[in-house]
Amino acid sequence: MTKPVLLVTGADLAPQALAILSDFHVVYAGAKPTEDDIVALCRTHDPVAIIVRYSKVGAAAMDAAPSLKVISKHGSGTDTIDKLAAADRGIRVAAAVGANAAAVAEQALALLLACAKSVVQLDRRMHAGHWDKATHKSVELEGRTIGLVGLGAIGLRLARMVDAMGMRVLGFDPYAKDLPACVQPVGLETIWRESDAISLHCPLTADNAGLLNAATLAACRRGVIVVNTARGGLIDEAALLDAVRSGQVASAGLDSFVVEPMAAGHPFHGEPRIVLSPHIGGVTADAYVKMGVAAANNVLAALNG
CATH class of the missing domain: 3.40.50.720 (NAD(P)-binding Rossmann-like Domain)
Known part of the structure; x- marks a missing residue:
């Protein structure tokens, strides 16, 4: 049986987070994805979930992924996610609150x-x-x-x-x-x-x-x-x-x-x-793991109702 796709808008995810997501086929958008890159990947892979590290996720990406159920932020700030568009489409938005x-x-x-x-x-x-x-x-x-x-x-x-x-x-x-x-x-x-x-x-x-x-x-x-x-x-x-x-x-x-x-x-x-400093306040080895694990758990929580 084909695994559902999870898209990461970045080049990597902590191994501890990947262990939680073993039931998914994880697709990476790369280190510096554009919004157009993310739309194209959504159109190609139709992910059920997106973990947002870099770039923005807007209505076009959501429309390109009809199976999308949850957008999980790898961090606490969700301003790079179009939350109104997500709400209109019944897509849950979650943040790794406190992880960093x-x-x-x-x-x-x-x-x-x-x-x-x-x-x-x-x-x-x-x-x-x-x-x-x-x-x-x-x-x-x-x-x-x-x-x-x-x-x-x-x-x-x-x-x-x-x-x-x-x-x-x-x-x-x-x-x-x-x-x-x-x-x-x-x-x-x-x-x-x-x-x-x-x-x-x-x-x-x-x-x-x-x-x-x-x-x-x-x-x-x-x-x-x-x-x-x-x-x-x-x-x-x-x-x-x-x-x-x-x-x-x-x-x-x-x-x-x-x-x-x-x-x-x-x-x-x-x-x-x-x-x-180049927006690295939350970028530590420890926070990388904490945010990844929290984002992964938020995906599972949303998909499991």
């Missing part, structure tokens, strides 16, 4: 510290033969306020980390319940007004695209640090660059961008007070 929480929270903390301590700039200066001890002053985070936008698994994990460092933690999330004592729930206006650092941990939706823009950045404390390990579309990149260059934002640590991969000549390139 430790990895992403650690990346957010790393970017926060890199910004506060000028790690990248001082490293470059040292390699160029300079010794800036007499002239450089870093930012001490103890006693400062951090505002977290989004209090899911990642945001709450970061909250515990920075609380242990002695930071005051403000948080905004209209859906969060039973928050730990270390998080003070507030509105966005308070986040902007009172935070010395702001870290984004919310999904990207039509309602919050460009959440950090010229107006909201102007409402922030002068010299605020901005960290984004969520989705690039949450930030108006031109407005952020202007705010960094004016000093309204002291520095920014960014792991996600409006367009990925970032093209050569992007305005952020060469900006000394913007620390960049």
Whole structure:
């Protein structure tokens, strides 16, 4: 009997995940699939399930796979999946919620510290033969306020980390319940007004695209640090660059961008007070296994009702 097809929009899947999916014929889309690639593979193989690693899965791919029952995200963010189109077609969408929480929270903390301590700039200066001890002053985070936008698994994990460092933690999330004592729930206006650092941990939706823009950045404390390990579309990149260059934002640590991969000549390139990483917050050996296993289990759960 022919095995049902499962399409992975990537080049690989953790062996632990593949063990769970032994009853499927797994087809890989490759390391950098386009939407057209995915549509073509759906048309050729008619998968019953898709595990989404890279690229987008839209209505055209769904229509090309009449047997499709579930689209499972290899991660927590489902903005690359057309959820309305899936709902219209009775296709379940699932996410590996929390599977990469430790990895992403650690990346957010790393970017926060890199910004506060000028790690990248001082490293470059040292390699160029300079010794800036007499002239450089870093930012001490103890006693400062951090505002977290989004209090899911990642945001709450970061909250515990920075609380242990002695930071005051403000948080905004209209859906969060039973928050730990270390998080003070507030509105966005308070986040902007009172935070010395702001870290984004919310999904990207039509309602919050460009959440950090010229107006909201102007409402922030002068010299605020901005960290984004969520989705690039949450930030108006031109407005952020202007705010960094004016000093309204002291520095920014960014792991996600409006367009990925970032093209050569992007305005952020060469900006000394913007620390960049290529959307690898959730990319660790441990998270790779956790996300793969969670995505595989979500497939089985959906197909088994």
